[in-house]
Amino acid sequence: MKKIMIRVLLALLVLVVAYLAFNQVDARPIRSSLGEPPAPAADAFNKANGFYRLWTLTEPRDVDIETDAAILPYRRLFDPAFDNDRYIREFNQTWATHKKNYHASKELAPVFAALRFGGNWSSALNQYREQLTKAREEYGFMLARYEKLIDSDMFSDFSLVRADTPIPNLLAWLHTAKLSIALDIMAAQNGNAPEAAAHLLRHLRFAAKASANSRLLIANLVAKAVARLSIGALNDIMNQKDCPPQVFQLVYEQTNRPLASDEFGSRLSLLCEMSLPSDLDFSKESWYSRMKYKFLYQKNRTRNARIRFMEGVIRREQTPPFQWRDEPLAWKPLRTGIFWRLQNPVGKILLDVANSTNFIGVIYKSYQLKTFYDMAHIAADLHRGYDPARTIQAQLSDLPSYRELLDPCSGKPYVWNEAKQKLYSIGIDRRDNQGETKDYQDWQDSDYALPVILYVK
Secondary structure, three states: OHHHHHHHHHHHHHHHHHHHHHOOOOOOOOOOOOOOOOOOOOOOOOOOEHHHHHHHHHOOOOOOOOOHHHHHHHHHHHOOOOOHHHHHHHHHHOHHHHHOOOOOOHHHHHHHHOOOOOOOHHHHHHHHHHHHHHHHHHOHHHHHHHHHHHOOOEOOOOOOOOOOOOOOOHHHHHHHHHHHHHHHHHHHHHHHHHHHHHHHHHHHHHHHHHHHOOOOHHHHHHHHHHHHHHHHHHHHHHOOOOOOHHHHHHHHHHOOOOOOHHHHOOHHHHHHHHOOOOOOOOOOOOHHHHHHHHHHOOHHHHHHHHHHHHHHHHHHHHOOHHHOOOOOOOOOOOOOOOOHHHOOHHHHHHHHHHHOOHHHHHHHHHHHHHHHHHHHHHHHHHHHOOOOOOOHHHHHHHOHHHHHOOOOOOOOOOEEEOOOOEEEEOOOOOOOOOOOOOOHHHOOOOOEEEEOOOOOO
């Protein structure tokens, strides 16, 4: 009996050793057919780079953010002339303190909540005029810095392609942009609509530039959010009964050039995301976790699977949705079947958790920005020549802008819903939902809709 038990234990030991040995045989690394992400611009570390202004947006009020002393701590994180590992380690240890330099007032939360597509922003913000006036004074120094940011001739994200690369305070960027946009709407209500529209167009141009030149995916998404908000505010101003005709002309002229694919898309940041190293730091984990990583994680096989998936995401985003042959690319779970644990189980778990449907949301937001931009241009064209004696659909059909700017999701002209007074794209699900819009996390049965309210002048 004892001999049988010993043989069984030896057999189990052999199986365990064989299993662990099998998982030491990694795949050969592959190179993406899309190449590596391009390096930052040659003069990226020049003081004039707007990326420094993004980083220093939350510096204390009394700091002159244009000085060498102000930007040096951030340059040392990324410029290869410095010991990046050391400074990144030190920065990440104090990041919580850095974040405390900015506190968004809780009083502004309902103001920001009012900036939602589909509603009348001007009317919704009327009740918050006192809070906006107070916030303009309280955050005046950040608004002044934000003006310099959006006026930057150059914006080149020089973030390193590594998992621990520091990230600027993007929430401060988004909140400052929202405050500035809300103030523009209030200015338009006070009789300064042309000046407010011109300022919002500056917002939009900078956001498109930042979107195209962001290596960080989250920064790219914030840039696109700012661009969408700028378009929403411009559209809201055009939808007011007392909007001056010169606003329609200004918006029409300055949106006459369609957004380039890099300006509404995420190619650069997705390439950087794809190129992240697959090495994991388990040094602070338990002994059990370190052993799992050492024996049951295959770095190359994990990275290869991610490269193949990200290539599909990038190609899908670069292709107009009406040309897609199937649904937006979704991650196919690797933890399926009874034998999934046989090879690279830790890598499969990490891949499944990281990829899920997150990148469908990225594609959704890219085409949301593209369609809103196109439709705002068409709406400005419609506003400037509106004839109440004719149907809106007939007037749209006569506009070159409407005939030439086709919905990338259908390959056909944008749809006009007379009952809801909306111009809309059918969305990346490529099904017409009559202009109904949902959250990007529920992209199915969701269109991209822009309200267009016309008045007899």
